[in-house]
Amino acid sequence: VDASGPTWGRALVTGASAGLGATFARHLARGGADLVLVARREDLLRDLAGELVDSTGVAVETLAADLASEDGVAEVCGRLRSDADPVDLLVSNAGITSMGRLHRLEPERERQLVRLNAEAVVLLAQAHLAGLSEREASGAIVNVASLSAFQPLPAMATYAATKAFVVTLSESLANAYGGRGVRVQALCPGFIRTEMAAANDLDEAAGRIPDRLWLDPDRVVRESLAGLDRGRVVVIPGAGYRWLHRVTAALPRGVQRTLVGRFAR
């Protein structure tokens, strides 16, 4: 793993027990950042913390919290506002998906998805911005969205909607706080090889996705941190995906909707 991007004093990464979050933690530790690792599976967080302390010498805290619950969000918000060992970079990465036509999906899963992918992202950003403002410090937020933010996906309606929410939220926050030394990024990757993609409900779809469309998590994180360094607000990793996005974004919205409705199942 290469260290890349700017050097941060301390970063809090949500969803750090697996996938992209664990990859963010490894890159940031290699860049010298102390870390606060957040997810539900404490054993995995502890294993990663041990690995990072041994390999890089940075300080690593673990914080087991369910970010789809009020208590879990409150605990992480409390850590973000703390003056002791303050956090300067928040990586809001934890997220889940669901797949299928909406009427067939479990209502409770959809509620959890909205809480985790949208509500928690707002509340964590709010707590981090309040902490930075109280300390008159500069800092940054990376909110992990998805290219789905720009696509009305028939079988991932709630997921795509939460990611569109995260992109708009991040752009608004970049406008509101950019002048105060706070960088905000919406990271919008295409398909990444992680647990999420290997989850049962995505297995079938994953089998139909051509190999060249899969992104390596290290590349996604490198492009995100390099984009943060340059102050990029919307980061789409991979030249192929950037090209695809430019072409589809130039189409009238109705044409884009019809195309996505026809080809994305």
Ligand SMILES: NC(=O)c1ccc[n+]([C@@H]2O[C@H](COP(=O)([O-])OP(=O)(O)OC[C@H]3O[C@@H](n4cnc5c(N)ncnc54)[C@H](OP(=O)(O)O)[C@@H]3O)[C@@H](O)[C@H]2O)c1
């Ligand atoms: N994989 C892709 O193709 C892809 C593409 C575009 C965007 N993304 C986005 O990238 C982000 C990371 O996804 P990934 O692919 O790395 O997924 P992943 O491998 O499934 O990891 C998800 C992470 O989120 C944590 N998490 C899930 N529910 C949580 C909860 N209620 N509270 C706290 N943490 C929770 C998980 O940890 P615990 O289970 O230990 O809590 C895990 O660390 C997500 O926001 C996703 O939408 C993924």
